[in-house]
Amino acid sequence: MDKKVNVLVFFSLVLGFPLLLLLLPKEKESKDEKRKLADFPMFTSESYLKGTWTKLIDDYIDDHFPYRERFIQTTPFFHAAKGFQLKNAERVVVVPKKKDPSPEKKEEKRDTLAFLDEFEENFSGSMLIIDGCVYPLGxxxxxxxxxxxxxxxxxxxxxxxxxxxxxxxxxxxxxxxxxxxxxxxxxxxxxxxxxxxxxxxxxxxxxxxxxxxxxxxxxxxxxxxxxxxxxxxxxxxxxxxxxxxxxxxxxxxxxxxxxxxxxxxxxxxxxxxxxxxxxxxxxxxxxxxxxxxxxxxxxxxxxxxxxxxxxxxxxxxxxxxxxxxxxxxxxxxxxxxxxxxxxxxxxxxxxxxxxxxxxxxxxxxxxxxxxxxxxxxxxxxxxxxxxxxxxxxxxxxxxxxxxxxxxxxxATQSGNYVAPIRQENPEDPISPILAPDNQGSDTLSPR
Amino acid sequence: MVFSSLTFLYFFLPLSLLFHYSSRNDLYRNIFLTIFSLVFYAWAEPMWIFLMVFTALANYGAGIYIERHAATKKAKAGMVAAVVLNLTLLVSFKYGGFIYDNINYWLPLPFSRPSNTLPVGISFYTFMVISYVVDIYRGEIKAQRNPLNFLMFISLFQHLVAGPIVRYSQIETQIQKRTVDWAKISDGVTRFCIGLFKKVAIANVAGVLVDKYFNTQLYEISSYEAWFGLVMFSIQLYFDFSGYSDMAIGLAKLFGFDFHENFRHPYAAVSVADFYRRWHISLGKFFRDYVYIPLGGNRKYHDRNIFVVWFLTGFWHGANWNFALWGTYFGILMVLEKHLKGVLDRVPRFFKHSYTLLLIVFSRALFYFTDFNQLGYFLRNLFYSKNAVSSGILSDLTAHSFWFLLVLLLCIPWDEIYGQNHAIRLKTERVYSYARPAVNALLLLLATMLLVNATFNPFLYTRF
Structure with missing residues (x-):
């Protein structure tokens, strides 16, 4: 009997979460993470053969897993339960390497803590925590x-x-x-x-x-x-x-x-x-x-x-x-x-x-x-x-x-600049800035 | 795809189970299982599926050919050709870059370095097909006549990515017909949940500490930190690999298969040889049956045979010289143990256990550092370092104290200690039977929580 219960409980969990994923409304963005959550990817044979489509499916499931935020909020209790903290303890935590972002997300992720990875010589990816304060080690x-x-x-x-x-x-x-x-x-x-x-x-x-x-x-x-x-x-x-x-x-x-x-x-x-x-x-x-x-x-x-x-x-x-x-x-x-x-x-x-x-x-x-x-x-x-x-x-x-x-x-980028036309809108608070002039040189490269 | 992912746990697994159990017909079940296994394999690297299917079909044909010409030179030629083909593919795809680098170092080559990624699972399925054709040649098994069944045997998602190395003889009858009942599925569920927990809640946690102590300026590390990092890596390696094997064995049971055990409490070993009778058992048995014994085993050139096996075992783990060093290290230890057997038999068990653990933990350094400069820095500081000890170690020890206790409990071979005591075994089984569903659900949810948390990916700047 207990074996049947064991199997049924397991099956109800592994079947229940995907059903909830299908039924529950999807968030578009995560405020805690300050980012958009993944959209369901369009299938193309090219993206499939490159392996990016399946990667984006993984991202979608990861981002929209039922009760995701609640799971995330509960995790610190697991980490706290692994042992006990010394008073005023200092410890070093390692910033986990991010998963290799899908090509579509790479540009977006340029501005994340990945900057730390670019830190040429002295940043080890570790942070020190003392008395509840976090410091980069470098x-x-x-x-x-x-x-x-x-x-x-x-x-x-x-x-x-x-x-x-x-x-x-x-x-x-x-x-x-x-x-x-x-x-x-x-x-x-x-x-x-x-x-x-x-x-x-x-x-x-x-x-x-x-x-x-x-x-x-x-x-x-x-x-x-x-x-x-x-x-x-x-x-x-x-x-x-x-x-x-x-x-x-x-x-x-x-x-x-x-x-x-x-x-x-x-x-x-x-x-x-x-x-x-x-x-x-x-x-x-x-x-x-x-x-x-x-x-x-x-x-x-x-x-x-x-x-x-x-x-x-x-x-x-x-x-x-x-x-x-x-x-x-x-x-x-x-x-x-x-x-x-x-x-x-x-x-x-x-x-x-x-x-x-x-x-x-x-x-x-x-x-x-x-x-x-x-x-x-x-x-x-x-x-x-x-x-x-x-x-x-x-x-x-x-x-x-x-x-x-x-x-x-x-200094050199042309942008897509649209010059304000002051005459047409005297109330325009922006002072006139000339439209890009492709004739002149505006490079910063050493002359 | 890996077992410890939300996609596998909550989409691939339930779908594959639903399809599998939607029919009682073994043919349909095999078809579903093969399709799902191919989807599983193609998830990350769709192109390499062709290599695996080619390997399966080539060895399927070779098996029939060898059987048809049994006991003739043609059978031997067929077997040798199949083994050479399999090893050529393995060497080309796994060791191509390594071989290129080493030749190019001394003799610049006129072509560029092969830049292929390593086909997932090639080390495992290559050994499976080698054992298949050799066993047919030896007359130990019958060749599989149904190509679908053979493809399923090679591609079964349960063992495809990280083993165990399943011999055809072990599941020959199960390929045709499998019996499943509640007890077997329940055992599979339990085994899977335990494996998942070992991987996510122990190996991954240890992995964070390994990164912290090893992914740093190694010349600044103190001896205490170096040893602590090595112990953490030993924990990570064992719980990662054995957790994956547990999940594979559990998943196999869910679909009616019985895989052999791959780990048997290796950290309870009392000698290095004993350790490798308990660690990655399917690999050890492969080298024993297909390399060590054909070379002469312990009858002639025993020491040489041990070295050859361990040199190859080292290289099997990775295309780098550090793995050869690691294998040679164990070859030396095995030979020393053999020659010192008389002395070692007389020393107390505690001493034997301690020296084994020390040597095994040390070997992890040779396994971890693929760069010999880094290895050099690390080994120097492992034994002699003037660097100050970071108080972080104490903090890490206390912050993981209950976790360490759990790791210790899971390393102890309780079944070896109390397994013979029938009364205790029955009592434990009875008590645990009531708790099993709740414990498994808790382990699954805990692992899910940690996997979901790993998807947490905050941005420093608002990028909606």
Whole structure:
């Protein structure tokens, strides 16, 4: 009798889940993972013979498995049950290698933590967890710094009337409290100083590491996310101001706000119970400056849509998207400060929390996401009379040939730019930018 | 496709079972099983299916030819031709790149390196067909006359990807007709669930720790970390492979087949030779019956025969010199054990068990590192390292303490210890019979949870 029950229970499970998959409604996207879930693939003989169709079927089943999120949420309890955690234990977790993405997804996945895999020399794929905070184990590579510095210097050479700044953020590993990881502090410093030593053509180095290091006793990075805290970004802004001859606005003169229960990407990756138990609180400061912000889109629109500098409703896993609404491809921010100074910030997500402080100093701020903007940066610089060009990126972006290449391409890509026609729409908030001119040379390659 | 995937567990398996049990006719069942096996094989690499079908048909024909000319020179010629063909295919597809690299190193070749992927399961099905034609030549089995049945025997998805190496003689009668009852299916379910759990909840967990300690700067690793990593790799290797064999044996039962055991608590061995009587038994028996004994076994050139078998065993595991080193290492140990048998027989069992485990765990380093530079760094730090010990080890030990206990319990050969005690066996069986459905369901759901969790793929940036 028990054997029949055994068989029937097993069969009901292996038959029940596929039936549920067929019957239950399908989600289109996963908020936790911040990605689209797989669609059912179209069959073609070519895709079948290449093995991609079956791979996409696997992806579809994986992404839409019944009660998938509940299973995922339950997994940490299994891991916790494998043993017991020492108090204040530190341990290293290895970021699992992602499954080889299907060709259709490869492009999409370029922006994931795969950046870590591109980390040339020093990143082992491991992360350290201490007291519920996650730190990458690594400190960059001076060898890669040269490539980044070369790219920045090329911009300086090509735009002699523009001040070009390197404002690269160190990794949080530089500020691990435990003494035995102090060598990561030195390694971060060495990597960033290698940028300084290799800059040429008048490019300016903002010593963000030194400024952050002076305040290392304060927590400058999130424990559950790979970004810096707004306070860390503030000290980076102070460092930038020192290099740019600006006077930073004291925090006390800004409006302080707080968000709670932030569990960011590092938690999503590690799913570690101790990280779960230590959600971040995000204190942030808004400069008291009225702004008009526009999202111009990846390829540019004639008008752009209204955007904001601070998205105060962002919460949960998207708390860091408070700044500039996340990673918009291209933003233009106008301020009432009529000093004629304009800045373009080339950034990845690390630059978001930094760029918002610049609204106290510039009449116009252009925020260019190095990954998503398809517009031609040379034209933006020339046609808007940009004074300062700031490369405000996290170290991962400065340590990868892929992202350095993206930053270099920004100057030469033609995009699908559509110039606004001011005369037809006097209310258009976007100032005219010339349409692409295929006659002229706008390459950044060394002349 | 692999057994430990959601696609297999919840789509391929139920569909294949539904089709199989939709008919009582053995012919139809064999047709369904063959079709499903081919679909299973073609899931990842559709093109290699032609190679497998070609191998099956060639050996099907060779079998009939050898039988028809039994006890003649033609039979021998047919057998030799079939073995040479099978080995040529294996060497070409599995070792082509390796051979090219080694020749090209000394003598640059005018053509480019073969860049084919390794056909899935070729090492297993090649040995199956070799044993088939040799057994027919020896008159131990009858040739299969039905090509469908032969193709099913070669392509059965239960053993195709990772064994065990099933001999035709073991399932000859089951190919024609199989009997299934509730007890057999229930045993299959239990065995499958245990295997799945071993693979997903033990081998994969150990694998994460292996990556952590081995996938790092090896010159920075301390001796403690190196040994810890090796123990983890030993756990991963055993539970991965034996878990897969358990699933294969369980799945075979679900469809009415009985495969022989492939593992028998190897970490309880008291000598290296004993270990390999318990580890990947079907491979050991293959080399014994088709290489070692034909070479002369223990009657002549015993030491040479042992070395030859272990050198080949090493290379069978992979196309790299480290596997040859690994095989040679075991060849030396086997010969030493043979010559020191008198001494070893007199030492306490605990000592024998300990030295065996130590030598086996050490051998995992030779198996893991295909790069000799990495192996060199690792071995140096394994025995002498000035590097500081990471406190992460203590954390990993405590964070996995219950898991280690479970691993230990699963490595102990309880049936060998208490199997002779009929009363205990009956009592255990009676108690477990009530819990079996719930335990199996729990193991399946736990494995499912971990497999679903492995699909979790968060993005750093919003990319809807």
């Amino acid at each position: 400190g960059g590579s001076p060898k890669m710094s040269k490539h980044f510095a070369k790219m920045v210097s090329e911009y300086a050479a090509n735009f002699p009337n523009v001040r070009v700044f390197s404002a690269v953020a160190p990794l949080s590993s530089a500020f691990i409290p435990a003494a035995k990881y102090k060598h990561f502090n030195a390694q971060n410093k060495k990597t960033l100083w290698a940028i300084k030593e290799n800059l040429s053509n008048g490019a300016i180095f903002s010593d963000i590491f030194e400024e952050l290091n002076n305040h290392a006793a304060t927590k400058l990075y999130f424990g559950t996310d790979h970004h810096w805290k707004p306070l860390g970004a503030y000290y980076a802004y102070v460092a930038f101001c020192k290099s740019a001859g600006l006077v930073p606005v004291p925090l006390e003169q800004m409006t302080k706000k707080v968000k709670y229960n932030f569990l960011g990407t590092m938690y999503q990756y590690t799913r570690d119970p101790s990280v779960l138990a230590h959600p971040d609180t995000m204190e942030y400061w808004e400069p008291k400056v009225e702004t008009e912000a526009y999202n111009l889109g990846a390829y540019g629109t004639s008008k752009g849509s209204k955007a904001k500098v601070f998205y105060n409703t962002s919460s949960g896993g998207n708390t860091y998207s408070t700044f500039l609404g996340g990673d918009l491809p291209l933003m233009r921010i106008k301020t009432p400060i009529k000093n004629g100074k304009k800045v373009a910030v080339i950034k990845n997500s690390m630059g978001n929390a930094f760029a918002v402080y610049l609204i106290s100093h510039y009449e116009e701020i252009w925020v260019v996401d190095l990954r998503y903007s398809k517009q031609n940066l040379s034209r933006i610089i020339q046609e808007n009379s940009i004074n300062d060009l700031v490369f405000a990126v996290g170290m991962y972006a400065a340590m990868s040939h892929g992202t350095i290449g993206m930053m270099r391409r920004l």
